[in-house]
Amino acid sequence: MIKVKSPRDFGAGLLFIVIGLGGFWFGRNLSVGVASRMGPGYFPMLLSGLIVAMGLLVAIKSLVFDGPSIEKPQFRPLFFVMLSMLSFGYLIERIGLALSVVTMIIIATFARRAKFKAIETIALAVGLAVFAVFVFIYGLGQSLPAWWGK
Amino acid sequence: MDLGFLNNLVDGFIAAGTLNNLLFCLIGCMLGTLIGVLPGIGPIPTIAMLLPATYGLGPLTSLIMLAGIYYGAQYGGSTTSILVNMPGEASSVVTCIDGHQMAKKGRAGAALGVAALGSFFAGCVGTIFIAAFGPPLAAFAQKFSSPEYFALMVLGLVTAVVMAHGSLVKAVVMILIGLLFGLIGTDVNTGVQRYTFGVEELWDGMDFLPMVIGMFGIVEIIKNLEGPELARQAMSTRVRDLWPSLQDFKDSWKSVVRGTGIGSILGIVPGGGAVLAAFAAYTVEKKVAKDPSRFGKGAIEGVAGPEAANNAAAQTSFIPLLTLGLPSNAIMALMMGAMMIQGIAPGSAVMQTRPDLFWGMVASMWIGNLMLVIINLPMIGIWVKLLSMPYRLLYPAIIMFCMIGIYSTSSSFVQIVLTAVFTGFGYLLLRLDCEPAPLILGFILGPLMEENLRRSMVLSRGDPMIFLSRPISASLLAMALIVVLLIVLPQFRTTREQAFVED
Numbered sequence: 001m002i003k004v005k006s007p008r009d010f011g012a013g014l015l016f017i018v019i020g021l022g023g024f025w026f027g028r029n030l031s032v033g034v035a036s037r038m039g040p041g042y043f044p045m046l047l048s049g050l051i052v053a054m055g056l057l058v059a060i061k062s063l064v065f066d067g068p069s070i071e072k073p074q075f076r077p078l079f080f081v082m083l084s085m086l087s088f089g090y091l092i093e094r095i096g097l098a099l100s101v102v103t104m105i106i107i108a109t110f111a112r113r114a115k116f117k118a119i120e121t122i123a124l125a126v127g128l129a130v131f132a133v134f135v136f137i138y139g140l141g142q143s144l145p146a147w148w149g150k
Numbered sequence: 151m152d153l154g155f156l157n158n159l160v161d162g163f164i165a166a167g168t169l170n171n172l173l174f175c176l177i178g179c180m181l182g183t184l185i186g187v188l189p190g191i192g193p194i195p196t197i198a199m200l201l202p203a204t205y206g207l208g209p210l211t212s213l214i215m216l217a218g219i220y221y222g223a224q225y226g227g228s229t230t231s232i233l234v235n236m237p238g239e240a241s242s243v244v245t246c247i248d249g250h251q252m253a254k255k256g257r258a259g260a261a262l263g264v265a266a267l268g269s270f271f272a273g274c275v276g277t278i279f280i281a282a283f284g285p286p287l288a289a290f291a292q293k294f295s296s297p298e299y300f301a302l303m304v305l306g307l308v309t310a311v312v313m314a315h316g317s318l319v320k321a322v323v324m325i326l327i328g329l330l331f332g333l334i335g336t337d338v339n340t341g342v343q344r345y346t347f348g349v350e351e352l353w354d355g356m357d358f359l360p361m362v363i364g365m366f367g368i369v370e371i372i373k374n375l376e377g378p379e380l381a382r383q384a385m386s387t388r389v390r391d392l393w394p395s396l397q398d399f400k401d402s403w404k405s406v407v408r409g410t411g412i413g414s415i416l417g418i419v420p421g422g423g424a425v426l427a428a429f430a431a432y433t434v435e436k437k438v439a440k441d442p443s444r445f446g447k448g449a450i451e452g453v454a455g456p457e458a459a460n461n462a463a464a465q466t467s468f469i470p471l472l473t474l475g476l477p478s479n480a481i482m483a484l485m486m487g488a489m490m491i492q493g494i495a496p497g498s499a500v501m502q503t504r505p506d507l508f509w510g511m512v513a514s515m516w517i518g519n520l521m522l523v524i525i526n527l528p529m530i531g532i533w534v535k536l537l538s539m540p541y542r543l544l545y546p547a548i549i550m551f552c553m554i555g556i557y558s559t560s561s562s563f564v565q566i567v568l569t570a571v572f573t574g575f576g577y578l579l580l581r582l583d584c585e586p587a588p589l590i591l592g593f594i595l596g597p598l599m600e601e602n603l604r605r606s607m608v609l610s611r612g613d614p615m616i617f618l619s620r621p622i623s624a625s626l627l628a629m630a631l632i633v634v635l636l637i638v639l640p641q642f643r644t645t646r647e648q649a650f651v652e653d
Binding site: 008009011012015016019023026027030031034035036037038039040042043044047048050051054055057058061068070071073074077078081082084085086088089090092093097101104105108109111112114120124125128132136140142143144 | 329342554
């Protein structure tokens with residue numbers, strides 16, 4: 001039975017192999033050409049091949065040498081931070097800068113594992129929204145919609 | 151020695167010295183310090199976050215502002231190291247060792263003062279260094295054609311791997327992945343689309359802003375949120391007597407000079423830069439000290455040397471970028487990206503075609519350093535206040551700035567989605583112990599490397615010997631080979647591993 005001795009390296013090796021194979025798969029329609037007349041696929045295939053090879057190396061090494069285990073990921077910060085970012089991108093075209101900032105900040109505060117402080121959070125969200133509208137729209141004159149509809 | 155560069159420098163000061171440029175230099179330094187002083191945020195995320203703010207400016211002004219942001223971020227990192235023992239970036243790790251001990255003994259003022267003045271001295275020397283060595287190097291690079299450029303990039307990437315933290319193999323793969331990501335978009339030679347997945351925003355290549363902000367800025371926040379609530383207790387002792395005493399000057403001036411020398415040289419080496427310079431300077435100071443046991447207990451030399459070194463290196467690392475078009479580390483890769491957005495291809499041609507740009511930027515480096523001393527010494531109280539601001543209020547604001555920055559430059563939801571994708575990717579890399587900085591380097595160099603490889607192969611009709619039959623490219627590749635051999639040698643390997651754990 002093969003045992004993974006260095007989980008972090010094993011994971012990294014797998015990730016590299018996946019990326020390299022992805023390079024091959026998604027570039028499968030690119031013509032490679034020959035060295036003197038390289039096609040659009042030449043360099044990508046070369047790189048993908050190297051990445052897969054090195055990934056195999058890292059993965060095999062991880063079966064032989066001991067190494068640190070993977071720290072248990074905490075999904076709460078990752079999830080809420082990403083959600084707050086995406087909410088902003090999705091909402092700004094629809095409800096404007098002011099309200100999308102408020103939404104983004106409120107979602108972002110859930111990324112912390114702590115008791116929800118309603119007043120502080122709302123004050124922060126509104127404060128930053130006002131700041132953003134004044135600085136970015138009125139101050140720097142950037143063409144962002146302040147409210148919905150324009 | 152030809153002193154003609156002094157004339158050029160004067161022209162540079164005239165170009166950089168317009169009120170508008172000075173203003174943006176000041177804004178850059180202030181913003182850089184403001185973000186850089188926040189614990190755990192180094193120059194890479196700082197520059198990434200503030201990059202959009204420079205897009206609307208003219209080429210010279212935006213570069214001046216960016217350089218200001220970089221120095222500011224670096225300087226802010228030192229302040230944080232000394233006051234809270236939390237380095238925002240690797241090059242300040244060394245400053246923590248003795249700087250924070252000094253602060254604990256109530257000598258924070260002296261430590262900050264020496265750091266500021268040492269950095270300023272180093273900055274002055276670094277500026278002259280660039281002015282003197284830039285033109286000859288650029289003239290030399292005029293002889294380069296595709297095979298030489300390809301060999302140079304190989305050398306640069308190989309040395310960057312050696313200087314990277316952590317596993318060598320992983321650093322190599324990070325570069326390769328970066329190169330691959332760099333190819334996303336329309337192939338310039340054939341017009342064929344590569345890895346665009348039908349997404350219109352990727353046709354012109356992937357923007358590097360979502361990638362950098364996601365992988366560095368946002369991942370940093372997630373990392374901090376996962377950790378225990380930071381008990382960031384800024385030094386309660388009042389920061390006063392910022393001007394170091396006469397004795398402090400006597401104790402530290404030699405270290406500043408040594409640090410400046412070490413930093414200036416290590417800054418030029420591809421893959422080198424501020425981090426390496428600071429570590430090297432600290433080691434040297436410890437070696438030459440009469441009583442090395444004082445180090446780690448608040449030796450002023452341990453602050454002066456590395457601080458001078460990292461600033462000198464921050465300065466001279468612009469040399470390979472501005473003269474050869476080769477970014478020597480991730481920060482320079484960011485600068486290069488910013489230059490390309492402004493429609494400038496960094497390289498030996500810049501000095502000929504846009505002398506105002508080159509010399510203006512060199513001059514602005516000195517101006518930026520002066521501004522840093524001026525704004526930092528009196529404003530230190532404000533930075534200390536900022537340090538004590540709770541993180542729970544800070545991080546939503548940082549996310550907001552990043553998002554508005556990305557959205558305002560592209561007005562596209564896709565870029566925000568890409569940022570989120572790279573946040574996830576960066577988080578994965580963090581958990582798997584892969585340092586993402588080399589990826590940026592590869593990403594910026596990807597298209598250039600491919601182009602030069604292609605052209606070389608067309609020149610030689612597909613014969614790879616072209617790289618060895620041309621003297622310059624052969625010697626560059628030989629140097630790369632020597633570097634590779636050095637890594638394989640066990641003795642050097644242990645030195646390298648030790649160099650990065652001395653904290």
